[in-house]
Amino acid sequence: MYNQLKFKDAEVAYKKALDNNPNYPKASYNLGNAIYQQKRNKEAVGQYQLVEKSFKKKMNKAEAFHNMGNTFMKAKQYAKAVEAYKNSMRNNSKDDETRYNLALAQKMLKKQQNQNKNNKNNKDKKNNKDNKDKKNKNKKDKNKDNKDNKKDKNKGKDKKDDKGDSKKNKPKDQKKQPPKPRPNQLSPEQMKQLLDAMNNEENKTQKKLNAKKAKGRKIKQEKDW
DSSP, X not given: OTTTTOHHHHHHHHHHHHHHOTTOHHHHHHHHXXXXXXXXXXXXXXXXXXXXXXXXXXXXXXXXXHHHHHHHHHTTOHHHHHHHHHHHHHHOTTOHHHHHHHHHHHHHHHHHHHHHHHHHHHHHHHHHHHHHHHHHHHHHHHHHHHHHHHHHHHHHHHHHHHHHHHHHSSOHHHHXXXXXXXXXXXXXXXXXXXXXXXXXXXXXXXXXXXXXXXXXXXXXXOOOO
């Protein structure tokens, strides 16, 4: 059934064989292969690990580790694949297929590490750029707020200065000077002085008129009795 690519049916047959004889390493190994062919990699690795511990011969161990490495390669777990192939080579150093698979796994591991490194660098660059953009945005917003606050402060200051300047720039003498009288408006004292002057002029005029009249009048001479 395995040779006919009926891997599910082969799996069932191997499990029945192990039910009859649990200590049958060849059946355990082939069960791992049947599971591996069905792409159930995690189960296959567990089965190979179990088989490797039960095998006595190095050649059998080498085959278990080799297939274990193949399973890790399919799962793209290249570091584990490298280790599995190395263990296979320790048990069978003359296996060229394992040597080739080991070199391939090491190459894929290096490529994966470089890719992960590039992805990390790109992520770090993106994070740095985002942080820088965020920092610049915060700085720009802060400068804008400071500018607006300064503008509002200066606006209030100008308003205050304008109000203050109206008092400050007012002539000092003008503050202390009494209000000037309107034209033709005399104070009571000036009115009194003017009336006195008019009266004096009128008296003078009256005296002149009286003197003039007296001059043209005949003077009566009183007789002496």
